[in-house]
Amino acid sequence: MEILNITGAVITVLMGCLGLFFPQRAAAFTGLTAVTIPGRSEFRSTFGGLFLFAGSIPLLTMLPATFLVVGLSWAGAATGRIVSIFEDDANVAKNWVAVLFEATIATLLLIGGPFALLLQTIVRH
Numbered sequence: 001m002e003i004l005n006i007t008g009a010v011i012t013v014l015m016g017c018l019g020l021f022f023p024q025r026a027a028a029f030t031g032l033t034a035v036t037i038p039g040r041s042e043f044r045s046t047f048g049g050l051f052l053f054a055g056s057i058p059l060l061t062m063l064p065a066t067f068l069v070v071g072l073s074w075a076g077a078a079t080g081r082i083v084s085i086f087e088d089d090a091n092v093a094k095n096w097v098a099v100l101f102e103a104t105i106a107t108l109l110l111i112g113g114p115f116a117l118l119l120q121t122i123v124r125h
Helices: 002-021 023-030 037-061 064-087 093-110 113-124
Strands: none
Touching (some): 002 064, 002 093, 002 113, 037 064, 064 093, 064 113, 093 113
């Protein structure tokens, strides 16, 4: 199972590298535009640095808790997108593909030890 967690973290790092080093490509990937300098900065910071660090820490520590946090973050992104699909009348194929992508990365990061840790924490409290 650990290889799946690592795969999810590596994909997160790669997404971060895309945003940090290639903000225009990240913009095209997301369907957004970064036409101003602050727009490119946003891609470099949020889609770049944030994703790069979020994916790197689990790989550096190999702690289930770090995979758990990043996996739940991806699950939160998928959930937010689903809410948008219904609340913002955004029921388009690109959004459903993005939900599938985000949910897949979440699953990769959460499967095995991280999910067991989540269950232990919930049961304990």
